[in-house]
Amino acid sequence: MKGTRLLLAMGCAITFSICGAAGAADVAFPSWQWGESANAAILNKIKADFEKTNSGDTIKSINIPYEGFFDKQYSEVRAGSPSEIVTLFDPDMASYVKQGLLEPLDKYLELAGVSLDQLSVSHKIAIKDGHIYGVAFQTNPRALLVNKKLFRDAxxxxxxNLDEFLAAIKKLRIPAKQQFGFSSLSTSGPSQDAYLTTAPIVLGFGGSWFKAGKPTANDAMTIAALRFIKEVYDDGLVPRVDSRAAQQLFVDGKIASFINGPFLVGFAAEQNKETYKNIDATTPPFPGKQSAAVTVFLGIPKTAKNKDAAGRFIATMLKPEMQKGIIETVKGLPAVKGSIPAGFVDQNPWYSAFVEAGDHAVSYAPEGVEEYGPEIYNIIGPAIEDILFNNKDVQQTANDLQAELEKFVADKKAN
Structure with missing residues (x-):
């Protein structure tokens, strides 16, 4: 087996060069990640390696805003005029696979010398009938990031536990310093953002929106999570900014705790060494002790023009040195199991919370109906915003939402 993989790895570099010489190709890769320092750093490293070993082929790195990205991308794919590489979160991945919009990537895994069983558990959502349709650029399980200095100073x-956490959030709120103890949903925006921002809290409480394809919006623990989200909002304990601005406030040392992914530590490492050296991470002190995960997949649309070159770029990303670079630069969990460099966790003890979370975290996509995720966001997101911004009763809103989701599922089954 080791000999086979060595031959595959040796053949990888040879094949890249031969394929590149066959005909130059431009690979369009639009993403907001080109505009984020840590993500851009490793993506540019993968791009440089790809272009070096694939003579004449180029990666067109297109930095576009995050807002509206997924809707625009989906419209282009459905219209048959997509970019060569698409970026997909978990529910988008499931939806694209369900609709048959993506090219299978099996041969590019083989090109990289990687087998399906070597991929992280987050790839389950990207596999259908033994074929894989997306590869993780990074997986970001959620943990509670903590600025130890702000906690010490207080x-x-x-x-x-939850009572201690609420007490800490209140003590850490210092208006004169524009300091907050926590961050959660606090502004109106795209439904996907409302869903994504609150999902780790809902799951952390032991709640969910779906279990095995059945709606659970008015489950007792889901309601408890919504009450917590409303309490910290109503009491002014969270900054009134969107999620991306909140991430920057955490990096700037203005938010003491934040349920987020390891990528945010990567941002801090690039932008604020003081915050970075004071970061710790742990399981959120919620009653359910469940962690959520968000994976950023790369895929290739079936109707893309230069699919083979795009596949070779993904194979390049799977090289051991690139997987190591994703961990060291972005701080996310890698696509290939066993890629964490020796000594990395010892040097970055906060990372162990994410490694542990990654072993048992569930996807934030609605369980059992993942392929309908984008549609479900548009039902759940406005309901959450009604609770926060229109002061709707939590229990009644949850009951109404449960009925709406049950009708949605019934309609899908009927069709």
Missing amino acids: GLSMPT
Whole structure:
């Protein structure tokens, strides 16, 4: 087996060069990630390696805004005029696979010398009938990121339960310093953002929106999570900014705790060494102790023009040195199991919380109906916003939402 993989790895570099010489290709790769320092750093490294070993082929790195990205991308794919590489979160991945919009990537895994069983558990959503249709650029399980300095300055230790956590959030709120103890949904925006921002809290409480394809919007723990989200909003304990601005506030040392992915530590490492050296991570002190994960997949549309070159770029991303670079630069979990460099966790002890979370985290996509994720966002997102911004009753809104989701599922089954 080792000999086979060595031959594959050796053949990889040879094949890249031969394929590149066969005919130059431009690979369009639009993403907001080209505009983020840590993500751009490793993407440009993969791009440089690809272009070096694929003579004449080029990656067109197109930096576009995050807002509206997924809707625009989907419209282009459905219209038959997509970019060569698409970026997909979990539910988008499931939806594209369900609709048959993506090219299978099996031969590019083989080109990279990687087998399906070597890929992280997050790839389950990208596999159908033994074929894989997306490869993770990074997986970001959620944990509670903590700025240890802000906690120390307030005389606080790490909270171990919900009551301690709420007390800490209140003590860490210092208006004169524009400092907050926590961040959660606090502004109106795209439905996907409302869903994504609150999903780790809902799951952390032991709640969910779906279980095995059945709606659970008015489950007791889902309602408890919504009450918590409303409480910290109503009491002014979270900054009134969108999720991306909140990430920057955490990097700037203005938010003491934030349920987010390891990529945010990567941002801090690039932008604010003081925050970076004071970061710790742990399981959120919620009653359910469940963690959510968000994976950023790369895929190739079936109707893309230069599919083979795009596939070779994805194979390049799977090289061991690139997987190591994703961990060290972005701080996300890699696509290929066993890629974490020796000593990395010892040097970055906060990372262990994410490694542990990655072993058991569930996708934030609605369980059992993942392929309908984008449509489900548009039902759940406005309901959450009604609770926060229109002061709707939590229990009644959850009951109404449950009925709406049950009708949605019934309609899908009927069709």
